[in-house]
Amino acid sequence: MRRPVAFSAVLGAMLSASACFGPEEVYTLPDAVTDFNALFATNCAGCHGKDGRGGAARLLNDPLYQALVKKERMIDVISKGVRGTAMPAFAKSAGGMLTDQQVGILAEEMQKRWAKPAEFGNVALPAYDGAPGDATRGEAAYRTFCASCHGPEGKGVIGKGGPVVDPAYLAQVSDQALRLAVIAGRPDLGAPDGIYQHWVLAQWPADSQAVGRNHGHSA
Numbered sequence: 001m002r003r004p005v006a007f008s009a010v011l012g013a014m015l016s017a018s019a020c021f022g023p024e025e026v027y028t029l030p031d032a033v034t035d036f037n038a039l040f041a042t043n044c045a046g047c048h049g050k051d052g053r054g055g056a057a058r059l060l061n062d063p064l065y066q067a068l069v070k071k072e073r074m075i076d077v078i079s080k081g082v083r084g085t086a087m088p089a090f091a092k093s094a095g096g097m098l099t100d101q102q103v104g105i106l107a108e109e110m111q112k113r114w115a116k117p118a119e120f121g122n123v124a125l126p127a128y129d130g131a132p133g134d135a136t137r138g139e140a141a142y143r144t145f146c147a148s149c150h151g152p153e154g155k156g157v158i159g160k161g162g163p164v165v166d167p168a169y170l171a172q173v174s175d176q177a178l179r180l181a182v183i184a185g186r187p188d189l190g191a192p193d194g195i196y197q198h199w200v201l202a203q204w205p206a207d208s209q210a211v212g213r214n215h216g217h218s219a
């Protein structure tokens with residue numbers, strides 16, 4: 001007669017333990033997650049920073065960047081990744097973990113939360129993308145606008161700006177990323193975007209982009 005007693009004691013312990021789990025403990029299947037904050041924290045914050053700023057990879061929580069980029073372009077990049085860089089492909093169709101719906105939520109919510117269209121109502125923004133410009137003009141622009149922080153040869157100045165012509169760095173960033181770095185800066189890391197605006201209007205981004213490539217290839 002001892003066994004049933006022991007058994008019911010164990011069963012009783014199990015039942016009371018399970019009573020600790022409230023409804024919020026119910027496991028949500030990864031595909032069913034539709035909360036932006038949860039999706040971003042799990043999949044993106046490791047590289048783009050908590051709340052989309054301060055990470056190793058591009059600042060996303062930035063009204064200027066969000067004004068430049070189209071939602072469709074973000075959906076495309078998130079889905080397929082950027083070849084040759086650390087940006088992974090997230091869509092299931094490209095071998096990733098996210099459904100098209102989740103990718104859509106990420107892009108849509110980034111625009112909703114982080115774009116401030118009113119701030120750019122009267123500003124003539126440069127094009128989001130474009131072909132590389134002229135490297136000679138770019139060198140001149142670099143000396144005028146960039147050398148004070150990144151050094152005369154782009155090797156960086158301690159306390160001001162990092163190296164930007166390091167071949168290892170250039171090998172893992174796309175031209176588009178360089179263009180965006182010039183247009184929108186990294187205000188979250190102390191690289192100002194305000195002063196970037198006039199290069200922008202004078203076609204500097206394309207030229208600077210060409211300079212970066214030139215250095216990278218000749219170094």
Ligand code: HEC
Nearest residue numbers: 043044047057074077078082085086087106173174176177
């Ligand atoms: C392992 C690091 C890593 C992770 C994780 C990551 N990214 Fe990226 N992401 C990058 C890098 C690096 C780039 C820049 C690639 C390049 O050189 O063009 C980038 C670029 C982007 C861009 C494009 C910027 C542009 O307009 O060219 C978007 C948008 C973006 N990521 C969104 C996301 C989102 C949303 C997530 C999460 C679902 C995510 N990323 C996760 C590293 C990462």
Ligand code: HEC
Nearest residue numbers: 145146149160161162163164178181182186189190191208
């Ligand atoms: C006032 C200082 C300052 C000026 C001027 C400046 N930068 Fe920067 N830049 C920074 C800082 C700070 C960062 C953040 C990371 C680092 O330290 O390199 C940065 C980052 C960058 C990056 C890397 C972005 C990334 O995260 O991938 C590039 C590329 C770059 N700058 C290019 C330029 C170019 C080209 C110019 C001139 C058109 C320029 N910068 C002007 C301070 C500056």
